[in-house]
Structures are given as structure tokens and as C-alpha cells.
Amino acid sequence: MKRKSYFTFAVALMLCLTLLVGCAGQTTKPTETDGPATPSGTDTAPSESKQDETDPGTSTDTAPIKLGGIGPLTGSAAVYGVAVANGAKIAVDEINALGGMQFELNFQDDEHDAEKSVNAYNMLKDWGMQILVGTVTTDPCIAVAAESFSDRIFTLTPSASSPAVVEGKDNVYQMCFSDLNQGIASAQYIQEKGLGTKVAIIYNNADAYSTGIYNKFISEAADKNLEVVSSTTFTDDTANDFSVQLMEAQKAGADLLFLPIYYEPSSLILAQADSMDYEPAFFGVDGMDGILTMENFNTELAEGVMLLTPFAADATDDLTVSFVAKYKELYNEIPNQFAADGYDSVYAIYEALKDSNVTAETPANELCDLLIGIFSGGDFVFNGLTGVDMTWSETGEVAKAPKGMVIENGVYIGMD
Amino acid sequence: MTFLSYLISGISLGSIYAIIALGYTMVYGIAKMLNFAHGDVIMVGGYMSFMATTNFGWPPLLSVLFAMGVCTVLGILIEQLAYKPLRSAPSLAVLITAIGVSYFLQNAALLIWSPNPKSFTSVVLFDSVRLFDGKLIISGTTIVTIVACIIIIVALNTIVNKTKVGKAMRAVSEDKDVAQLMGISVNKTISITFAIGSALAAVAGVLLCSAYPILMPTTGAMPGIKAFTAAVFGGIGSIPGAFLGGILLGVIEILGKAYISTQLSDAIVFAVLIIILLVKPTGLLGKKVLVKV
Numbered sequence: 001m002k003r004k005s006y007f008t009f010a011v012a013l014m015l016c017l018t019l020l021v022g023c024a025g026q027t028t029k030p031t032e033t034d035g036p037a038t039p040s041g042t043d044t045a046p047s048e049s050k051q052d053e054t055d056p057g058t059s060t061d062t063a064p065i066k067l068g069g070i071g072p073l074t075g076s077a078a079v080y081g082v083a084v085a086n087g088a089k090i091a092v093d094e095i096n097a098l099g100g101m102q103f104e105l106n107f108q109d110d111e112h113d114a115e116k117s118v119n120a121y122n123m124l125k126d127w128g129m130q131i132l133v134g135t136v137t138t139d140p141c142i143a144v145a146a147e148s149f150s151d152r153i154f155t156l157t158p159s160a161s162s163p164a165v166v167e168g169k170d171n172v173y174q175m176c177f178s179d180l181n182q183g184i185a186s187a188q189y190i191q192e193k194g195l196g197t198k199v200a201i202i203y204n205n206a207d208a209y210s211t212g213i214y215n216k217f218i219s220e221a222a223d224k225n226l227e228v229v230s231s232t233t234f235t236d237d238t239a240n241d242f243s244v245q246l247m248e249a250q251k252a253g254a255d256l257l258f259l260p261i262y263y264e265p266s267s268l269i270l271a272q273a274d275s276m277d278y279e280p281a282f283f284g285v286d287g288m289d290g291i292l293t294m295e296n297f298n299t300e301l302a303e304g305v306m307l308l309t310p311f312a313a314d315a316t317d318d319l320t321v322s323f324v325a326k327y328k329e330l331y332n333e334i335p336n337q338f339a340a341d342g343y344d345s346v347y348a349i350y351e352a353l354k355d356s357n358v359t360a361e362t363p364a365n366e367l368c369d370l371l372i373g374i375f376s377g378g379d380f381v382f383n384g385l386t387g388v389d390m391t392w393s394e395t396g397e398v399a400k401a402p403k404g405m406v407i408e409n410g411v412y413i414g415m416d
Numbered sequence: 417m418t419f420l421s422y423l424i425s426g427i428s429l430g431s432i433y434a435i436i437a438l439g440y441t442m443v444y445g446i447a448k449m450l451n452f453a454h455g456d457v458i459m460v461g462g463y464m465s466f467m468a469t470t471n472f473g474w475p476p477l478l479s480v481l482f483a484m485g486v487c488t489v490l491g492i493l494i495e496q497l498a499y500k501p502l503r504s505a506p507s508l509a510v511l512i513t514a515i516g517v518s519y520f521l522q523n524a525a526l527l528i529w530s531p532n533p534k535s536f537t538s539v540v541l542f543d544s545v546r547l548f549d550g551k552l553i554i555s556g557t558t559i560v561t562i563v564a565c566i567i568i569i570v571a572l573n574t575i576v577n578k579t580k581v582g583k584a585m586r587a588v589s590e591d592k593d594v595a596q597l598m599g600i601s602v603n604k605t606i607s608i609t610f611a612i613g614s615a616l617a618a619v620a621g622v623l624l625c626s627a628y629p630i631l632m633p634t635t636g637a638m639p640g641i642k643a644f645t646a647a648v649f650g651g652i653g654s655i656p657g658a659f660l661g662g663i664l665l666g667v668i669e670i671l672g673k674a675y676i677s678t679q680l681s682d683a684i685v686f687a688v689l690i691i692i693l694l695v696k697p698t699g700l701l702g703k704k705v706l707v708k709v
Binding site: 243244 | 418421422425429466470523526531532533534535536537544553555624627628629630632638639669670673674678679681682
């Protein structure tokens with residue numbers, strides 16, 4: 001009997017180890033995906049990462065300004081967080097190589113979980129974060145933004161697009177379109193270009209991003225006399241079978257299917273519509289971006305799909321070309337718009353600060369007031385990967401023109 | 417006609433649930449434990465088949481066999497490493513271990529295959545069937561899924577009821593200690609059960625990904641939970657019960673979506689489950705067990 005309980009104990013110990021192995025997997029993940037030169041990861045050793053960050057050849061004596069970053073580096077939304085972290089990392093390296101103002105980026109994982117995101121935020125605060133680039137996804141960002149508002153830390157989210165992120169917080173700014181703007185812009189675009197007369201919508205009603213766009217689209221469509229004949233929903237848990245939603249749209253005679261959702265369910269919708277012989281025009285928003293980079297995806301299914309997105313990896317301007325080349329070289333992938341958002345966020349902060357005399361010693365709250373003044377001042381115009389002549393309103397929303405894209409022969413082509 | 421096509425989608429989804437539920441029910445019926453890692457073995461099966469067809473360029477049928485082989489080994493390995501040492505531990509400890517194994521598999525997949533979703537090419541090669549002037553379209557995958565489900569259920573029933581191994585399984589299920597005294601190797605029997613359950617998981621994984629062609633480390637999680645529900649619905653431990661539960665769950669889900677509300681489809685499924693369990697606590701075909709205090 002005694003031996004048995006000893007044995008059980010040993011097994012329990014092994015079990016704990018199994019769990020730890022799982023954890024270890026999670027913490028090493030970011031460093032692995034980020035490539036060899038990434039200082040991120042959970043074990044933060046400021047002195048060590050400082051050496052990583054600042055290139056000894058070009059760096060000056062200035063201590064780097066501490067940028068915190070938060071996003072899902074593991075878990076189901078990891079594709080977004082990893083992209084933002086990689087993009088931001090490239091921007092930081094480029095800026096540091098220029099000499100002058102130096103940045104140090106510490107990117108933490110939140111697994112797309114609000115509670116873990118706040119934990120990561122507190123950890124970064126202990127580390128001495130002066131500016132926050134994050135968080136990547138909406139729900140965690142709402143939680144973290146409330147904290148950074150009371151702590152007076154300037155927050156620029158690359159990709160959390162819900163209006164709730166910036167609402168009532170003067171220190172929180174967005175690099176991406178807000179959901180409201182996407183909903184309005186989509187309805188206008190469809191109506192002006194005459195892309196469809198009867199619109200069906202499938203959206204994720206468990207997701208603030210998707211419902212936000214949907215609500216705004218519906219009200220804008222009513223103003224524009226755009227007829228919405230069917231709107232059906234799904235949740236993350238029922239995101240595999242879309243036959244019912246598609247059949248309803250087909251029965252209602254919809255000639256355009258609006259998909260304010262991410263590309264994973266979109267890929268299933270495209271495949272299932274194809275197997276039903278249903279061929280409406282498909283119109284997506286920025287979440288659709290990424291569908292072409294899905295491994296083994298049959299791009300014929302996406303032929304003719306239209307989307308509004310701020311960034312296209314095949315654009316031919318110098319900035320995009322050099323960014324895409326660098327990203328491919330470092331991470332062996334074509335960057336999506338989230339990577340571009342991360343890159344732009346760091347550069348926007350750099351552009352805003354480069355003429356000021358802030359240092360690593362400037363307290364976060366002073367930096368916060370300074371950046372709020374610059375971003376909402378009205379004179380600050382930023383040109384980046386995700387748009388030209390971007391300006392910010394006092395509420396924190398960005399104003400930039402959406403680009404209409406259509407997928408032809410497996411690549412994005414500008415529609416305008 | 418629309419109703420008929422909804423019904424067919426429901427049966428197709430239900431057949432996948434049923435195949436997964438069979439794995440749950442086999443293991444529960446014989447080893448008396450809930451193998452929550454089952455859903456993640458499905459995911460591994462999907463990735464194996466994906467690698468075989470996309471990376472190695474193997475033909476679809478071979479890829480299914482490859483996935484079954486790998487999952488069988490994985491299932492036995494999980495059983496030997498994680499569950500066998502806990503054979504005499506309280507069932508709660510085993511349950512927690514199963515959840516641990518599930519997380520381990522998901523995170524391992526995240527490391528090996530990255531979180532980026534992959535698009536799965538269906539292993540079913542023949543075309544959709546069009547009936548009534550193209551008003552009713554049944555995809556090849558749907559037909560194969562339903563046929564596979566029926567073949568599996570017949571085969572499992574034969575194994576459990578007609579073969580020597582099946583006899584051993586039933587004996588272990590009735591009473592482990594007595595079975596041991598009768599000269600049945602309990603460990604070996606449970607290993608075989610896991611092997612069969614995991615091979616089924618591989619088939620389910622391939623069919624799931626063929627019907628809904630997206631593959632992520634979390635692919636198996638939700639279907640796993642739904643199938644577990646189906647197994648409880650039909651009476652856990654009962655093979656025909658898992659089949660019935662799976663099909664009903666799929667049909668209720670699709671019809672609920674179509675005629676009541678797309679928003680409430682899961683709520684409807686689980687409401688039906690609660691009602692059934694209130695009326696018949698052991699599930700539709702579950703055995704009544706009298707417990708002496």
C-alpha cells in the first residue's frame with residue numbers, strides 16, 4: 001500500500017512536469033518564431049536584450065526608450081500577435097541602426113486572453129515600459145487600455161479596432177481602422193461601385209470586431225438604399241458548417257456576400273459555397289487579409305474576392321518592397337497587414353518623438369502627455385505601410401483611405 | 417427540398433460527431449475513464465494526413481492509413497505513459513491527466529506546425545452528386561463520411577460482440593479484478609481499446625478536415641467536446657448510443673440553425689441534451705446501473 005502511494009506521488013510529479021513542458025513550449029514559442037535576433041519572450045533580462053537591440057557598431061551612448069508590446073504569441077490568435085511582434089521588431093532594428101534615438105522592444109504574450117494581457121501589462125510596467133505598442137487583439141486591449149489610462153502610459157494599438165478600445169481614453173490611439181470606419185467604408189464602396197444590389201451578410205456574433213462592423217454596415221446600408229436580404233451568424237464554436245447560412249443567402253437571392261470576419265472561417269465559406277454551386281460576389285474587410293498565405297489554400301476559390309485592406313504585400317512602392325523583402329528574409333513568410341500595422345506603430349511613435357529631447361529617463365506620464373499633444377495636435381501626419389497622410393482624431397481613431405483590392409490569379413490587385 | 421438538404425448536412429456533420437463519439441464511448445465503456453485528449457488525437461490525425469498528401473505527395477488513401485498508424489501508436493503511447501500508471505488512482509486524477517495530455521498535444525502541435533491555419537485538401541476525390549435537376553447537391557465527402565460511419569459502427573459491433581478480444585473487452589468493462597483472475601490481461605485489453613479509439617480518431621480527423629477544410633492546433637477541441645456531448649446524449653459506454661447521439665446532435669444543430677436561429681444553434685443543442693438527461697439520466701441507450709451503497 002505504501003509503495004503504491006509513493007508511486008502515485010511520482011506519477012503526480014510527472015504529471016506536473018508534463019504541464020510544465022506545455023508551459024515551456026509556450027514561453028519558448030515567441031523566441032522561436034521571432035527568429036534569432038528577438039529579445040522578446042517571457043524571461044526578461046533588460047541588460048541582455050539591450051545588447052541584442054542596440055547594434056554596437058552604430059549605437060550612440062543614449063539609453064533606449066522602453067517600448068512594451070502585448071499580443072497573442074501562442075494560442076488560436078497567435079498568427080496576429082506574431083505578425084505584429086515581427087513587424088515591430090523590424091521597425092525597431094531599422095530605427096536603432098539609424099543611430100540617434102534608440103528603442104528597446106519587450107513583447108509579451110497574452111494568448112488573446114484579457115486577464116493574461118493585464119498580467120503582461122503589469123510585468124512590462126515593472127520592467128519600466130515608457131510607451132505601450134499594443135495590445136494586438138480587441139478584447140484584451142479593452143482591458144489593458146483601462147489600466148494604461150489610469151497609469152498614464154501612452155498606448156498605440158496596432159490592430160485592436162473596436163471603438164471601445166479608444167472610447168473615453170485620451171491616451172489610447174489606433175493604427176488600424178476602427179470597426180465603425182470599416183463598416184461605413186464597405187457599405188459606401190459597395191454602393192458607389194455598384195458591386196451588388198442584394199447583400200447577404202455572415203458575421204461572427206461572438207466577436208466584438210465582427211459585430212461592430214456588421215452594426216455599422218447595416219445602418220449605413222439603410223441610408224444608402226443598399227438592400228440587405230439576409231444576415232446570419234456563427235460563433236467561434238460553430239465556425240465549421242456554413243451550409244445553412246449559405247443556403248439562406250442563396251434562397252434570398254443575394255448577389256453579394258459581405259463577410260466582416262477573419263480569413264479562417266472565410267476560407268471555409270468560400271469552399272462550401274463552391275461545393276453548393278453558389279457564386280455570389282464576395283466582399284471582405286481587413287480580417288480577410290491572410291487568406292492567400294494560408295498553406296495549401298486553393299487560391300482559385302478566392303478568385304474575384306474583394307476586400308478593403310490598408311496594406312497589400314504586392315504593392316510596388318519602395319517602403320512596402322523593402323519591408324516585404326526584409327520580412328521574408330527574417331521570417332520566411334509574406335507579411336500580412338498585422339505585421340505592417342506593428343511596423344507602422346513603432347515608426348509613428350518614432351516620427352512623433354524624433355524631434356523632441358525625450359530620453360530613457362523621461363517618466364511615462366510626461367511622455368504620455370507629450371505624445372497625446374503631438375498625435376491629436378492636428379499637424380502630425382504620418383506616412384507608412386498601411387496608408388499615406390494618416391492623421392489622428394482626439395478620440396484616438398485614425399483617418400486614412402481604405403484600399404479596395406480584388407484577388408486575381410492569386411494576388412491582390414488594386415481596384416481603384 | 418431545402419429541408420432535405422439541411423437534413424443531409426445534419427447527417428453529414430452528425431456522422432463525424434458519431435465517429436469521434438465512438439472513440440470516447442469505447443474508452444469510457446472499457447477503461448471507465450474520459451479521455452479528453454481524444455479531440456487532440458483527431459487534430460494530430462488531420463496533420464498527419466495533411467503532411468502525407470501535401471509534403472510527401474502520397475495518395476489520399478495511403479495518407480489515411482498513415483494517419484491511422486501514427487495515431488494508433490500515439491494512442492498507445494499516451495495510455496502507457498499517462499494513464500496506465502494511474503490505473504488505481506482516483507478517477508479525478510485520471511481526468512485531470514487527460515486534460516493535461518490534451519493541452520500538451522495542442523501546444524506541441526503549435527510548436528511543430530505553427531499557429532497558422534492550413535488549408536486541407538479533401539481526401540475524397542469523387543464529385544458531388546446532383547439530384548432533382550441540381551436542386552439537391554450532395555458532396556462526395558458527405559457520402560464517404562456517412563458510409564464510413566456505418567462501416568465503422570458495424571465493424572466495432574462485430575469486434576466487441578463476436579471476437580475473443582471483444583469478449584475480453586466486455587469482461588474488463590464488467591469487472592477488472594475478476595477479469596484478471598480469469599486470465600485476461602487487463603492492461604493489454606485497455607491498450608487495444610486505446611489503439612482502436614485512436615485509429616478511429618485519425619479517420620474522424622481526416623473526414624472532419626475534408627468536410628471543413630481548415631487545420632489548426634485547436635481544430636479537434638470543439639468537435640471533441642461536441643462529440644463527448646453526443647456520447648453522453650446517446651448513453652456513454654454504448655456503441656449504438658454514440659452513433660445515435662452523434663447523428664441526432666448534428667441534425668439538431670443544423671435544423672436549429674436553419675429554422676430557429678443561427679445565433680442560438682449551440683444553445684438549442686445543449687438545451688435538448690439537458691432535457692434528455694433530465695428524463696433519461698443515462699442517455700438514450702445507456703444502461704441503468706444500480707449502485708449499492
